[in-house]
Amino acid sequence: MAPTHHYVTIEDTEIHYTAWGDPDATPLVCVHGLSRHGRDFDPLAAALADEYRVLCPDMPGRGESEWNPDRYDAASLSSIIVGFFEELGIESGHYLGLSMGGQLGIGLVPGPLTDRVERFVLVDVGPDPSGDDTADEGVQRIVDYLTDPPAYDRLTELEAYFRDVYDTFSAMTDAEWRRLARTSARRTDDGRFAPNYDTRIVEPLLLADDADDGPDQWTQFEAIDQPVMTVKAADSDILTDATFAEMRERKPEMETLVVDCGHAPALNVPEQIEPIRAFLEG
Structure with missing residues (x-):
């Protein structure tokens, strides 16, 4: 099964999305990590499209x-997601957020999306990772590779770069790495791949360290x-x-799945998809 591609304008910004099923x-909205994109969910979406509109x-x-650039801060991204639900007429569905997408969901699910989201899946993120001193190294790792990404003459060279920078991901086949490279590449002005x-x-x-007046994510998490x-x-x-x-202590009823990777x-x-399916089915 292949996705269909769509575009919708939200807050004067054109948003691309793929749709499956x-x-x-029942809609399942999947929101990706900081430097990633919706095509990361292709394997999950293809598997769940028999039951959900992914x-x-x-x-x-x-x-x-x-x-x-006016839409890159957390408040603007959150507003874009709310606008996405509204533009697509999603009155009731599920939300899955990976890394940044999950952190945004922690604020949205008990807030402006509370009447629209039935079940919430967080993927490898918790409340306020920037406030967790033991996560500093991970946050800095992401900042380092985001700041000055390389460009290459050949797509295979970009694929090798992705294999290196994302070597903490769970295991993927050669075909999956090639798909990641193809869906994650753009041509620069001089014709290279970046x-x-x-x-x-x-x-x-x-600038996150300077933003001390934002909502407390642990309070938001407990309010879900x-x-x-x-x-x-x-x-x-x-x-x-x-x-x-701490998440398990504050929400002992929370379902969990631990995956052997970074x-x-x-x-x-x-092994990763079917427990999510079972959770969504309730």
Whole structure:
């Protein structure tokens, strides 16, 4: 099964998204990580499209969505996601957020999306990773590779770069790495291949330490009334063991899945996909 591609304008920004499955099925909105895009969910979406309308948007500055630096901060991205639900008429569905997508969901699910989201899947992120000292190294690792990405003459060279920079991902086949490279590449002005994101997306992360007046994510996390499932990478440097333990203490009813990898699970094999399916089915 292949996705269909769509574009919608939200807050004067064109957003690309892929759609899988029956348009009348229960929606599952999947929101990606900081420098990634909606095509990362292709394996998960293909597997779940028999039961769900899986919708995978590219956030501004990523994938095929418009580059708009005014929409790269957390508040703007959250507003884009709410607008996505509204524009597509999603009154009731599920939300899966990986890394940045999950952190945004922690604020959205008990807030503006509380009446629209039935079940919430967090993938390898918890409340306020920037405030977790043990996650500093992981956050800095992401900042380092986001800031000045290389460009290559050949797509195979870009694929080798992705294999190196994302070597903490759970295991992928050669075909899956090639798909990741093809869906994550853009041509530069001089015809070379580079990652398909605007490097300015890192700027809000660099300024995060100065933003002390934002909402407390632990309070937001505790306010989530919907069933929650957290998928944790065993060796994650973003969702640390200490944060994961506190999440389980504060929400003992939370369902969990631990995957043998670093940040982040690729959601590409039955061992990762089927527990998510079972959770969504309730």
